Amino acid sequence: MSTLATDVAIIGGGLVGTSAALALRRSGLSVVVLDKGYCGAQASGVNYGGVRRQGRPLAQIPLSQRAHAIWPRLKELIGIDGEFLRSGHLKLARTEAEMAALETYAARVADLGLDLELMGHNGLRERYPWIAGHVAGASLCPGDGHANPRLVSAAFARAAERAGAHVMEHTPVHHVERMPDGFHLSTGAGIDIKARHVVNSAGAWAAPFAAAFGEPVPLGRIYPCLIVTEPVAPAMTVNIGAEGGGIYARQVERGNCIVGGVRGAPLPDADFSRPVGAPAISVMNRAAKLFPALRHAHAIRFWTGTEGDMPDRNPVIGFSATTPGLIHAFGFSGAGFQIAPGVGEVVADLIRDGRSTTPIDAFAIDRFVRTNEGSGADLMTEPQQRETSQ
Amino acid sequence: MSKKLRPLIVGAGPAGIRAAEVLANAGIRPLVVDEAPLGGGQIYRQRFVPDERTPRDLYGSEASKATALHQTFAALADCIDYRPQALVWNIGPTVADIAVDGRSRRADFTHLVLATGATDRVLPFDGWTIPGVFTLGGAQVALKSQGCAIGDSVVFMGTGPLLYLVAWQYLKAGAQVAAVLDTAPFAAKLNLLLGLPSQPGVVLRGIRYAAELVARGIPVHYGVAPIRVEGGARVTGIAWREAGKESRLACDAVGFGLGLRSETQLADLAGCHFIFDERDRAWRPERDAAGRTSVPGVYAAGDGAGVAGADAAELAGERTGWAILQDANLPVDTMRIRLLEKKLGAIDRFRSILERAFPFPTAWAAGLPDDVVLCRCEEIAVADARLAARQQSVVEINRLKALTRIGMGRCQGRMCGTAAAEVLASSCGRSLEAVGRLRSQAPIKPLPLDLTGEEDAA
Ligand SMILES: Cc1cc2nc3c(=O)[nH]c(=O)nc-3n(C[C@H](O)[C@H](O)[C@H](O)COP(=O)(O)OP(=O)(O)OC[C@H]3O[C@@H](n4cnc5c(N)ncnc54)[C@H](O)[C@@H]3O)c2cc1C
Numbered sequence: 061m062s063t064l065a066t067d068v069a070i071i072g073g074g075l076v077g078t079s080a081a082l083a084l085r086r087s088g089l090s091v092v093v094l095d096k097g098y099c100g101a102q103a104s105g106v107n108y109g110g111v112r113r114q115g116r117p118l119a120q121i122p123l124s125q126r127a128h129a130i131w132p133r134l135k136e137l138i139g140i141d142g143e144f145l146r147s148g149h150l151k152l153a154r155t156e157a158e159m160a161a162l163e164t165y166a167a168r169v170a171d172l173g174l175d176l177e178l179m180g181h182n183g184l185r186e187r188y189p190w191i192a193g194h195v196a197g198a199s200l201c202p203g204d205g206h207a208n209p210r211l212v213s214a215a216f217a218r219a220a221e222r223a224g225a226h227v228m229e230h231t232p233v234h235h236v237e238r239m240p241d242g243f244h245l246s247t248g249a250g251i252d253i254k255a256r257h258v259v260n261s262a263g264a265w266a267a268p269f270a271a272a273f274g275e276p277v278p279l280g281r282i283y284p285c286l287i288v289t290e291p292v293a294p295a296m297t298v299n300i301g302a303e304g305g306g307i308y309a310r311q312v313e314r315g316n317c318i319v320g321g322v323r324g325a326p327l328p329d330a331d332f333s334r335p336v337g338a339p340a341i342s343v344m345n346r347a348a349k350l351f352p353a354l355r356h357a358h359a360i361r362f363w364t365g366t367e368g369d370m371p372d373r374n375p376v377i378g379f380s381a382t383t384p385g386l387i388h389a390f391g392f393s394g395a396g397f398q399i400a401p402g403v404g405e406v407v408a409d410l411i412r413d414g415r416s417t418t419p420i421d422a423f424a425i426d427r428f429v430r431t432n433e434g435s436g437a438d439l440m441t442e443p444q445q446r447e448t449s450q
Numbered sequence: 451m452s453k454k455l456r457p458l459i460v461g462a463g464p465a466g467i468r469a470a471e472v473l474a475n476a477g478i479r480p481l482v483v484d485e486a487p488l489g490g491g492q493i494y495r496q497r498f499v500p501d502e503r504t505p506r507d508l509y510g511s512e513a514s515k516a517t518a519l520h521q522t523f524a525a526l527a528d529c530i531d532y533r534p535q536a537l538v539w540n541i542g543p544t545v546a547d548i549a550v551d552g553r554s555r556r557a558d559f560t561h562l563v564l565a566t567g568a569t570d571r572v573l574p575f576d577g578w579t580i581p582g583v584f585t586l587g588g589a590q591v592a593l594k595s596q597g598c599a600i601g602d603s604v605v606f607m608g609t610g611p612l613l614y615l616v617a618w619q620y621l622k623a624g625a626q627v628a629a630v631l632d633t634a635p636f637a638a639k640l641n642l643l644l645g646l647p648s649q650p651g652v653v654l655r656g657i658r659y660a661a662e663l664v665a666r667g668i669p670v671h672y673g674v675a676p677i678r679v680e681g682g683a684r685v686t687g688i689a690w691r692e693a694g695k696e697s698r699l700a701c702d703a704v705g706f707g708l709g710l711r712s713e714t715q716l717a718d719l720a721g722c723h724f725i726f727d728e729r730d731r732a733w734r735p736e737r738d739a740a741g742r743t744s745v746p747g748v749y750a751a752g753d754g755a756g757v758a759g760a761d762a763a764e765l766a767g768e769r770t771g772w773a774i775l776q777d778a779n780l781p782v783d784t785m786r787i788r789l790l791e792k793k794l795g796a797i798d799r800f801r802s803i804l805e806r807a808f809p810f811p812t813a814w815a816a817g818l819p820d821d822v823v824l825c826r827c828e829e830i831a832v833a834d835a836r837l838a839a840r841q842q843s844v845v846e847i848n849r850l851k852a853l854t855r856i857g858m859g860r861c862q863g864r865m866c867g868t869a870a871a872e873v874l875a876s877s878c879g880r881s882l883e884a885v886g887r888l889r890s891q892a893p894i895k896p897l898p899l900d901l902t903g904e905e906d907a908a
Pocket of ligand 1: 111
C-alpha cells in the first residue's frame with residue numbers, strides 16, 4: 061500500500077471536480093483528482109448540454125455569471141471550444157399564466173445582467189417561424205447557449221492533468237477520515253492519499269462523504285432522460301426551454317436534435333438508470349408538435365444520467381460546517397453543467413483565500429438544519445416552477 | 451395456471467415459430483411480434499407479392515423446411531396473437547414497448563423468448579459505401595421478397611456459407627454472377643470433410659453450390675483480400691489481392707458479408723448477462739442448454755443467441771418453448787427434450803468445423819487504410835478510432851463511442867460495432883474480448899417522433 065501526499069484531494073472527477081483541479085493548479089497547489097470511473101463519464105458527460113443562466117434561482121445568478129465569463133474562453137483553458145455556441149436560450153410560455161411568470165422573473169433579474177428580452181405570440185412567430193403550436197410568448201436570454209458535455213468534461217480532466225494535477229481514474233474513494241496530520245483517503249486501487257484539503261465533488265454519490273463528517277444532507281437522485289434524433293436540416297437556432305418544464309431542445313451542428321423534458325427510472329442498482337417508454341414517447345410527440353421540422357424525423361437513441369438533487373434546487377457549495385479543510389460542491393439538481401466551471405473557481409478561492417468574492421451563502425451545507433431550527437432564510441420560496449433539467 | 455402465462459416471443463423466424471408452436475400446443479397463447487410483414491424470418495422470408503416462383507425456386511434444397519415452417523405458423527393463427535410489421539423497441543422488467551401501425555403499445559409478459567436472429571457481420575473496405583455495395587443478406591432479401599437482383603453483374607465477396615448460397619441463388623434466378631471472392635484460403639474448405647460424418651446433408655449441399663457455380667464458369671477465387679470497390683455514383687468494379695498479385699474485375703454490384711452477428715440489444719435491455727463467444731468473436735447472452743438466460747423468465751433461441759443456423763434455430767426455439775413449460779411446472783415431453791438437446795449439441799460441434807472452413811479474416815481490421823469510413827452514420831474514419839486508441843489511451847468500446855461518436859448514429863453500432871471493436875482491439879493491442887461490447891440503448895431501431903403514445907396491446 062503506497063501513500064501519496066497532496067495539498068488537495070478531490071473526490072469526483074466530474075466537471076466540478078476537474079474545473080476545481082484546473083483552477084487550483086493555477087494557484088500552484090498540488091492536486092489529486094480521484095474518480096471511481098472515467099472522469100466526466102457521469103452527469104457532466106451525459107447531460108443535455110444546456111449552458112443556461114435564464115431560469116435559475118436568483119441566488120445562483122452571481123455564480124452563474126462567473127461561469128458565463130468562462131465558457132467563451134474554453135479553447136484557451138482546455139484546448140477545445142467544446143462545441144460551445146452562444147445561440148441564446150429561449151424560454152417558451154404556453155399559457156398567459158406562464159407568460160406572467162416569465163415577466164415576473166425578468167423583472168426580478170433585471171439588474172443582474174441577463175439582458176432578457178420578452179416577446180409575445182406575434183413577435184415569437186416572426187422571429188422563430190420554426191416554432192409551432194400554442195405558444196403565448198417567450199423570454200430570450202441572448203447570451204446563453206449550449207455545448208457538447210461529452211467533449212467538455214473529458215477535456216477539463218485532460219487540461220487539469222496537463223496543468224499538473226494527478227488524475228486517478230478507476231480509483232474509488234472508500235473512506236475519508238480527518239487525522240491530526242490531515243485527511244486520509246483510502247481508495248479501491250491500493251493507494252492511500254494524504255491531503256490538507258478535501259473537496260467533496262462526488263455528484264450524486266456525495267452524501268456519504270458529508271455524512272461521514274456529521275453532515276447528513278437530503279440529497280436525492282434524478283435521472284433525466286434525453287432523446288436524440290437523426291440529423292435534420294438546420295432549423296433550431298436557439299436552445300429551447302419551457303416555463304413549467306416538460307420540454308427542452310437544441311440542435312447541434314451535425315443536425316441532430318436533442319430533446320428532453322422527462323425522467324428515466326433507476327435500475328435495481330440505483331447508480332444506473334434507463335429511459336422509460338411512455339414518457340419518452342410523450343416528449344417525442346411534444347417535440348414533433350412544437351417543431352414542424354421534426355415531424356417526420358426519427359429518434360435514434362435515448363439515454364439517461366444520474367444527477368444529485370436537492371429539495372430546494374440549490375447545490376451545496378462551501379466549507380464544511382464541522383470539519384476544517386473540507387469543502388463540499390455537489391447537488392446541482394439538474395442544472396450544474398453551466399455553472400460548474402464557476403464552481404471550480406470558487407472552490408479554488410476558498411482553499412487559497414479562505415473565502416470567495418462570489419456569494420455562496422445560500423448553498424451552505426447546514427442550511428436545512430438552520431431552517432429546521434427556524435433561523436434560516438426562507439429558502440424554499442421560489443416563484444419559478446421547477447424544471448426537470450437543462 | 452397456464453391461463454396466467456403471457457409469453458412474448460420476439461421474432462417469427464424458425465426459432466420463434468417453433469417456440470410458439472410448443473406453447474400453443476400446451477394451451478398457452480403467446481404474443482408473437484416480428485418486424486417483417488410475414489412469418490419465416492430471414493432465411494424463410496416470404497414474398498411481399500405472390501409471383502410464379504415455387505418454394506423450390508425460392509428456398510432451393512431447404513424448400514420443404516420452409517414450407518413446413520410456414521404451414522406450422524399458418525396453422526397457429528387462431529392460437530396465438532401475432533403482430534407483424536411491429537418493432538419491439540424497448541424491454542423493461544416484464545414489459546415490452548412495441549411500435550406498430552404508427553402507435554407505441556405496451557405488452558406485459560410473464561416470459562420472454564428472444565428469437566431476434568442475426569444480421570450480416572461486415573467490416574469496411576475502401577469503397578464500401580459506394581451505391582451498389584450490399585450485404586449478402588441484403589442481396590438475398592432483394593431476391594427473395596422483391597424478386598430483383600442487386601445489379602446486372604454481381605461480385606460476391608466475403609466468407610461464410612451464405613457467400614456460396616447467395617451466389618448460387620442469384621445464379622439460379624438467372625442473374626449474372628461475375629465472380630465469388632472468398633477471403634479464406636481454399637485449404638480451409640477441406641475442414642468441411644470433418645463434418646461429413648455428422649452433417650452429411652449440409653456439407654454436400656455446400657459443396658454442390660460451389661460445384662455448380664464452377665460448372666457454370668463462374669470464377670471462384672480464394673484467399674482474397676479486398677483492395678477497393680471502384681466507382682462514384684455506382685459501383686463500376688472491384689480490385690483485390692490474391693497470392694500477392696492484384697486483380698480487378700468490372701461489375702456493377704457487390705454483395706459482401708463475413709458471417710453473421712447476433713442481434714442482442716433486447717437481451718441487453720432485458721438485463722441478461724453476456725459472455726464472450728470465441729467462435730462468434732462476439733458477445734452474446736449467456737444461456738443454458740434450454741435457452742434460459744441469466745434473467746428468470748427470459749429465454750434466447752436461434753441466431754440471436756449465438757450464430758448456429760436455421761436448423762439449430764428451429765430446435766432451440768422449440769427447446770425454449772419446453773423450458774417455459776418446465777419452469778411453470780407444466781407437463782413436458784422429456785424424450786423430445788432430450789432429443790432436441792442432443793441434436794443441438796451435434797450442430798454446435800459442427801458449427802466449430804464450419805467456422806474453420808469459413809474463418810473470419812482476423813487481420814482485415816489491422817490492415818485497413820486510415821481513410822476508410824468506419825462508422826458511416828456519423829462519418830468517422832478508421833483513423834479516428836486509431837487516434838483515440840493511441841492518443842487518448844482508449845481501450846474500451848463504449849469509451850471509444852463516447853470520444854469519437856462511432857456507433858452513435860442511426861444504426862447504433864449494429865453495422866459498425868464489429869468493425870469498431872476489431873479496429874480498436876488491433877490498435878490498442880488488446881483482445882476483442884477485452885475491449886468489451888457496446889451497451890444497448892432504447893430504441894433499438896429508429897422510431898418516428900410522431901409515434902402515437904401508448905396503449906395496452908391485446
Ligand atoms: C441527463 C442529464 C441532463 C442534464 N442537463 C443539464 C443541462 O442541460 N444543463 C445544466 O446546466 N446541467 C444539466 N445537468 C446537470 C449537470 O450535468 C450536473 O449538475 C453536473 O454535471 C454535476 O457535475 P458534478 O461534477 O457535480 O457531477 P458528476 O459529473 O456526476 O461527477 C461526480 C463524479 O464523482 C465520481 N464519484 C462518485 N463517487 C466516488 C467515489 N467514492 N470515489 C471517487 N469518485 C467518485 C463519479 O464517478 C463522477 O464522475 C444534467 C444532468 C443529467 C444527468
